[in-house]
Amino acid sequence: MIRTMALVGGVAGAIGLSQFPEFSQQYLQRLSGAVGELRIVVVGFDAAALASGKSRADALASMPDTGFEGELKQTLGASIARFERLDADLASLRAASPLERLAQPWNMADGDLVAKTWEDFKPAVPVTADGAISAAIGFAGGWVLVGGLLGFLTRPFRTRRRVRKAA
Numbered sequence: 001m002i003r004t005m006a007l008v009g010g011v012a013g014a015i016g017l018s019q020f021p022e023f024s025q026q027y028l029q030r031l032s033g034a035v036g037e038l039r040i041v042v043v044g045f046d047a048a049a050l051a052s053g054k055s056r057a058d059a060l061a062s063m064p065d066t067g068f069e070g071e072l073k074q075t076l077g078a079s080i081a082r083f084e085r086l087d088a089d090l091a092s093l094r095a096a097s098p099l100e101r102l103a104q105p106w107n108m109a110d111g112d113l114v115a116k117t118w119e120d121f122k123p124a125v126p127v128t129a130d131g132a133i134s135a136a137i138g139f140a141g142g143w144v145l146v147g148g149l150l151g152f153l154t155r156p157f158r159t160r161r162r163v164r165k166a167a
Contacts, residue, residue: 002154006147013142018126018135021098027108028093028101034113035090038083045076056080059148086110098130102137 049059060080063073089107096104110115126135 002147002150005150006143009146010139010143013145014135014139017102017138017141019121019123020102020134021126021128021130022124023117023121024093024101024108026121027113028090030113030117031086031090031093033109035083035086038079038086041076041079042083045080053070069088094113098128099133102134 045059046056049056052059054062060073060077062075063069063072089110092104093101096107101108109157126132
């Protein structure tokens with residue numbers, strides 16, 4: 001029974017993880033678009049700050065903390081921080097192969113982008129080497145996870161074989 005369930009876990013892992021290369025590619029496309037849009041805001045703000053003879057940090061610091069300007073200051077600060085984080089993630093993910101992306105989940109951690117990618121994602125049969133390797137990793141992981149968990153949970157219920165001592 002445990003072996004059958006472990007096999008089911010392995011197949012589920014293979015099916016699930018085989019989709020990762022395509023999902024990561026679609027996430028990368030959305031990430032690139034988000035970075036491009038945020039870059040427009042950041043470059044515009046930096047240009048306005050420079051025209052006033054200020055750095056980005058000085059321009060933000062000179063904005064009042066209350067009212068409309070305060071809200072704008074918070075929004076710009078958050079946009080700049082998100083741009084810097086997403087731009088670094090984009091550079092790292094672009095430099096990585098689909099299998100290397102599998103080992104970098106922290107670079108795919110923007111909840112909004114993950115949700116939007118997942119909304120439009122359509123699973124497909126993987127036909128690339130990356131998809132096949134991901135499927136193999138998923139199979140092994142699912143097999144070990146389900147087999148190990150079930151083995152651990154059923155251990156107290158197994159009968160022990162008695163070993164007779166030779167007299």
